[in-house]
Amino acid sequence: MSNTYSGIRESRPHTFNDCGGSSRELSSEFGKRCLKAADRTFSQGLQCQQINSMSALMSLEEAVFIAHSPQGCVGCTSMATDIYRVGQAHRGVKLIKNPRIIVSNLDQRDIILGGEGKLKEAIEYAKERYHPKLIFIFTSCASGIIGDDIDAVAREVQEDSEALIIPIHCDGFKSKVCASGFDAAFLSISKYILKGEKLPKQEGLINLFAPVSISYKDQLEMERMLGLLGLRANYIPFFSSLESIKTIPAAEASTSICKVFADEFMKELWENYEIPFSHTVMPIGVRNTDKWFRGVAGLFGKEAEADLYIEKEHARILPEIEKIKQRLQGKRVFICGGTGRSFAAAALIDDFGMELVGLETPTYDDDAQTDIEYLYAIHKDFIIDIANMQPFEQINLVNRLKPDVFIGVPVWSARLGIPTTHVLDMKRPTMGYDGILYLGNKIADQIENPGFNKKLAKHARLPYKKSWYEEDPFKFIKPLE
Numbered sequence: 001m002s003n004t005y006s007g008i009r010e011s012r013p014h015t016f017n018d019c020g021g022s023s024r025e026l027s028s029e030f031g032k033r034c035l036k037a038a039d040r041t042f043s044q045g046l047q048c049q050q051i052n053s054m055s056a057l058m059s060l061e062e063a064v065f066i067a068h069s070p071q072g073c074v075g076c077t078s079m080a081t082d083i084y085r086v087g088q089a090h091r092g093v094k095l096i097k098n099p100r101i102i103v104s105n106l107d108q109r110d111i112i113l114g115g116e117g118k119l120k121e122a123i124e125y126a127k128e129r130y131h132p133k134l135i136f137i138f139t140s141c142a143s144g145i146i147g148d149d150i151d152a153v154a155r156e157v158q159e160d161s162e163a164l165i166i167p168i169h170c171d172g173f174k175s176k177v178c179a180s181g182f183d184a185a186f187l188s189i190s191k192y193i194l195k196g197e198k199l200p201k202q203e204g205l206i207n208l209f210a211p212v213s214i215s216y217k218d219q220l221e222m223e224r225m226l227g228l229l230g231l232r233a234n235y236i237p238f239f240s241s242l243e244s245i246k247t248i249p250a251a252e253a254s255t256s257i258c259k260v261f262a263d264e265f266m267k268e269l270w271e272n273y274e275i276p277f278s279h280t281v282m283p284i285g286v287r288n289t290d291k292w293f294r295g296v297a298g299l300f301g302k303e304a305e306a307d308l309y310i311e312k313e314h315a316r317i318l319p320e321i322e323k324i325k326q327r328l329q330g331k332r333v334f335i336c337g338g339t340g341r342s343f344a345a346a347a348l349i350d351d352f353g354m355e356l357v358g359l360e361t362p363t364y365d366d367d368a369q370t371d372i373e374y375l376y377a378i379h380k381d382f383i384i385d386i387a388n389m390q391p392f393e394q395i396n397l398v399n400r401l402k403p404d405v406f407i408g409v410p411v412w413s414a415r416l417g418i419p420t421t422h423v424l425d426m427k428r429p430t431m432g433y434d435g436i437l438y439l440g441n442k443i444a445d446q447i448e449n450p451g452f453n454k455k456l457a458k459h460a461r462l463p464y465k466k467s468w469y470e471e472d473p474f475k476f477i478k479p480l481e
C-alpha cells in the first residue's frame with residue numbers, strides 16, 4: 001500500500017478479473033502488455049470485499065464489528081465465525097465465543113432518508129453491551145450509495161468513547177477484486193491505529209501477516225520455522241490484539257503467509273517505517289516452503305542457516321513424499337482458489353508427480369505472471385479461468401477436462417461426482433514441510449474413496465442445462481471497447 005494507493009486493486013496497473021483460455025497464450029499476451037480488458041456479460045456470484053475486510057479482523061480480541069448494511073450482507077460471515085470458533089478450540093479456549101457482530105440493518109426507509117442515526121445507535125449498543133477496546137465499522141453497497149458519512153459519525157462518537165472507533169470503507173461495489181477488502185482493512189489500521197508513529201526496534205521481531213484461512217497448526221509451524229532463524233513472530237491480525245497491532249512499527253521485518261493478503265500494507269510499512277519485507281510465495285509444498293523460508297532468511301542475512309535447515313527437512317520429508325507419490329503420480333488436477341493459494345497448490349502437486357490441467361483464480365496481475373512463469377518450469381500448458389466465483393464456468397470446464405481430482409472450494413464440482421479436496425483448509429495443516437504430508441495423504445485418500453461424491457452426483461442436481469456443457473465456457477467474456 002504505497003502512500004498513494006487507493007485500496008482498490010483495479011487501480012493497480014495490469015490487473016484483470018475477466019479472462020480465460022490457454023495459460024501460455026494468456027501469459028504471453030500479458031507479458032507483451034497486449035492482454036485486453038474484458039467483462040462478463042453474464043456473471044454468477046461474486047465474493048465482495050466487505051466480507052474480506054470483516055473476516056480479516058473478526059478474530060481480534062475485545063473488538064466489535066458493525067456492518068453498516070442491510071442484514072443480508074453479513075450472511076457470509078458465518079464461515080469466518082466458524083473458523084473463529086474452531087480456532088479458539090484449537091488454542092485451548094474453554095469458553096468459546098462468537099465474534100461480536102452487529103448489523104445496523106439498513107432498510108428501504110434509510111436508503112431514502114439516510115442511515116447515520118442507525119449507525120450511531122449501533123455504536124452506542126456495542127459500547128453498552130460489550131465494553132470493547134475496538135469498534136470497527138464496515139461500509140456496504142447500501143451505505144456507500146446513499147453516501148452516509150461514516151467518518152464523521154466515527155469522529156463525533158469518538159469524542160466520548162473509550163473504545164477506538166475505526167471506519168473501514170469496503171462498499172461491495174467498489175471493487176471486483178475481493179482482496180481489495182484486505183487493503184481497506186489495512187488502510188484503516190494504518191490511519192487510525194499506527195498513525196505514522198515510529199517505535200524503537202525490537203531485535204528479532206518480524207511481522208507475520210496471516211489471513212483467516214490459516215489453521216492453528218500452520219501458525220505454529222510458521223512460528224517454529226521463524227524461531228529456527230532466531231526470530232519472534234508478531235502474528236497479525238488473525239487471533240491478535242490491539243497491542244500486537246500497535247507493535248507493528250517495532251518489527252525489524254515483515255512477511256506474509258498469503259501472497260495476496262498484506263502485500264500492499266507491507267509496501268507501506270517499508271515506505272513509512274523502513275521495515276523491509278519478503279514477498280515470495282505461499283509456503284505450501286516443498287518448493288514453495290523452501291522459497292518462502294529463504295526469502296525471510298535473506299532479510300536477516302541468514303541464508304546459510306536456512307539452507308542447512310532445508311537440507312535437514314528434505315532428508316526427513318522426501319522419502320515420505322515418495323510414498324505419497326506412488327498413490328498420486330500422473331493424476332490430472334483442476335485447482336480453484338485465491339490467487340496466492342492456487343498458484344502455490346499448482347507447484348505442490350508437482351511434488352507428487354501430478355499433472356495440472358486447469359486452474360481458476362480471481363485475479364491476474366504482475367504477481368500472477370511471476371507465479372505462472374515459475375509454474376512453466378514444472379507444468380505444461382493448462383487452461384486458466386480468471387474468475388471471482390462464476391460456478392457456471394467452473395462446472396463447464398471441469399466437466400470438459402475431466403480431471404482425476406479437483407483441489408479447491410469443492411461445493412460445485414463435487415456434484416459432478418469427481419473426487420474433491422479442499423485446499424483452503426483453515427482447520428487442518430497445509431503449510432510447511434509437515435503440511436504437505438497431511439495434504440498429500442488427504443488428496444490420495446479422496447481419490448481412493450470417491451463414494452461420497454459419486455452418490456452426491458446421483459442425488460444432487462446442478463442447475464445447468466445439458467446444452468451449457470457443450471458451449472464455450474468463456475462465451476460470456478467480452479472484450480471492452
Ligand code: SF4
Pocket residue numbers: 048049050051069072073074139140141142171172173
Ligand atoms: S456489500 Fe454489496 S456486494 Fe457485499 S454483500 Fe452487501 S450488497 Fe452484496
